[in-house]
Amino acid sequence: MNKSEIKVISVLERVGGFASAQQLHQLLLRSGESIGLTSVYRALQSLVDDKIVDQLRKEDGEAIYRLCGEAHHHHLVCKSCGSTVEIEGSALEKWAKAMAEEHGYREVGHLAEVFGICPSC
Amino acid sequence: MNKSEIKVISVLERVGGFASAQQLHQLLLRSGESIGLTSVYRALQSLVDDKIVDQLRKEDGEAIYRLCGEAHHHHLVCKSCGSTVEIEGSALEKWAKAMAEEHGYREVGHLAEVFGICPSC
């Protein structure tokens, strides 16, 4: 965990939700931190790899990031405003496991995302 | 509905699932069609606006497209050799729908991928 990662985590804590790399960089600069955009991207990438940060995509393809508290969960993402809700995934876990077993796959993992338009949009 | 849109729809039919703009363009060229990448993007955009085509984003941010109403399916992908099996997804569909309804989301879609290591690896 290097300095950039600590700065990025602290700004993510302050934000308390999703933000893009560029937004986070701006926020850091405005709050007096000295950090390059490159380092923000690098820190985010490494935090995502370490599963400390969740990465999603807005409809326009821009990546947005947020601290992820829990171990494994799924999101319901609004296509229009990007707001997200964490959803319960035990049915999905079971399904993924069943499908994998049926075909003899080992070391199973999965990716799933549900999207739609939220009530307020 | 112009020529480009017709070409794009026909190649999407042939593909029968998701594909990126660049992939679709390559496929069209290989099958002897003459069409520019620009026109593929324009046709896709207009088909998405008309709700004839669904647009999603892969994790890397690239857009992928598929005909709306195309019976979509999911894959079980081998992490080691990359081979894929189509899997049955009705349990997943139900789950996605239930989760979305529970939170009042409309126009619901989802993405799911299961990965593991296949028997022969």
Added chain:
DNA sequence: AGCACAAATGAAAATGATTTTCATTTTCGT
């Protein structure tokens, strides 16, 4: 057919997020 005007087309340039390169600086172990 011939003409005018709108729509379509695509090559090339522009855009914008993200990644890579690379030279410099900082950190750390000895």
Added chain:
DNA sequence: ACGAAAATGAAAATCATTTTCATTTGTGCT
């Protein structure tokens, strides 16, 4: 303090996508 390794960031590169703009094609009208 010294040298190796890691971190940093500015600038360049990348890559999907969009925009521009000049040219071609299609359409309606006479």
